Amino acid sequence: MKESTQQERELPLALRAAYMALHRNTEAAFAQHGVTADQFVLLLALSEGQALTQRELADRISSDPSTVRAMLVLLEKMELIQRASHPTDSRAKTVALTASGKRKLRKLWKAGQSIRDEMYRCMTPDEVDTLICQLRNITSTLNQEKSLV
Amino acid sequence: MKESTQQERELPLALRAAYMALHRNTEAAFAQHGVTADQFVLLLALSEGQALTQRELADRISSDPSTVRAMLVLLEKMELIQRASHPTDSRAKTVALTASGKRKLRKLWKAGQSIRDEMYRCMTPDEVDTLICQLRNITSTLNQEKSLV
DNA sequence: TATTGTTATACTCTATAACTATA
DNA sequence: TATAGTTATAGAGTATAACAATA
Numbered sequence: 001m002k003e004s005t006q007q008e009r010e011l012p013l014a015l016r017a018a019y020m021a022l023h024r025n026t027e028a029a030f031a032q033h034g035v036t037a038d039q040f041v042l043l044l045a046l047s048e049g050q051a052l053t054q055r056e057l058a059d060r061i062s063s064d065p066s067t068v069r070a071m072l073v074l075l076e077k078m079e080l081i082q083r084a085s086h087p088t089d090s091r092a093k094t095v096a097l098t099a100s101g102k103r104k105l106r107k108l109w110k111a112g113q114s115i116r117d118e119m120y121r122c123m124t125p126d127e128v129d130t131l132i133c134q135l136r137n138i139t140s141t142l143n144q145e146k147s148l149v
Numbered sequence: 150m151k152e153s154t155q156q157e158r159e160l161p162l163a164l165r166a167a168y169m170a171l172h173r174n175t176e177a178a179f180a181q182h183g184v185t186a187d188q189f190v191l192l193l194a195l196s197e198g199q200a201l202t203q204r205e206l207a208d209r210i211s212s213d214p215s216t217v218r219a220m221l222v223l224l225e226k227m228e229l230i231q232r233a234s235h236p237t238d239s240r241a242k243t244v245a246l247t248a249s250g251k252r253k254l255r256k257l258w259k260a261g262q263s264i265r266d267e268m269y270r271c272m273t274p275d276e277v278d279t280l281i282c283q284l285r286n287i288t289s290t291l292n293q294e295k296s297l298v
Numbered sequence: 299t300a301t302t303g304t305t306a307t308a309c310t311c312t313a314t315a316a317c318t319a320t321a
Numbered sequence: 322t323a324t325a326g327t328t329a330t331a332g333a334g335t336a337t338a339a340c341a342a343t344a
Contacts, residue, residue, distance in 0.1 A: 018288045066336070220310085
């Protein structure tokens, strides 16, 4: 007899609730900086791999090219990012943080520190590692191609 | 020396990526049923506590009263839910699933079964329980009032 | 032919503020 | 006064399809 049946059916909802709470807290923390939580994720992706193309960005933040473009247009208006033509592929554009964008990102990172602290306060470092590992497993399982099924 | 520092800073992103993957898969699975993932969550909340008010619903799906209203208007057009005046509080309205809404929810539950199976396939039942527990801790920590800080 | 990006378009969710009616 | 819901309004993210230019 499985004792966890009732809990098991609530994993998706628990995942959603946790993400929603994180998202809401992040939006609130970034509101005064004029940046949304999703824009922050995009900036963060840019800070890790410089000079990404828009398509690469879309993959990284698991979004759509046209969605990414809409976000980039907004960020470019704020002068946080800059697009330039790709050195070898003239179809493509490279996207990079501006100096102002890097400063903004550092501010945002600080503004979000208390949120991360709260999350980590719930558990030990080992538990954090395990949790991240499980979340990544879920992500990669769900992102596998379903074409063969 | 902490060995998990590098991983730790990625918990928020890992949480986001997992939720995004879940959300995307769910949207795809429900597309042919004409219902969004968020609408499904709302229907699910209604199936658990019958005759909720709109405010109670907003709290449950951790959303906004006006957002909930917009969603309810759509669902009412589809005849999946019905609103009626509250028996004792004439300001309030109670919301309930229609018979058609209950049928739709059962279909959606089936349509999403393979997604849940994939999630659970990543781990043991015990791990699922632990994971849910941690996610709930994160949720409640992040949802605590920040007014005292 | 396939791919990168753009454009047009539309829909859902989100959220604030002002408002009505009721508790 | 506080609360439940409505309305108007606005913006962000999402996504599809058609298109141009290039690989």
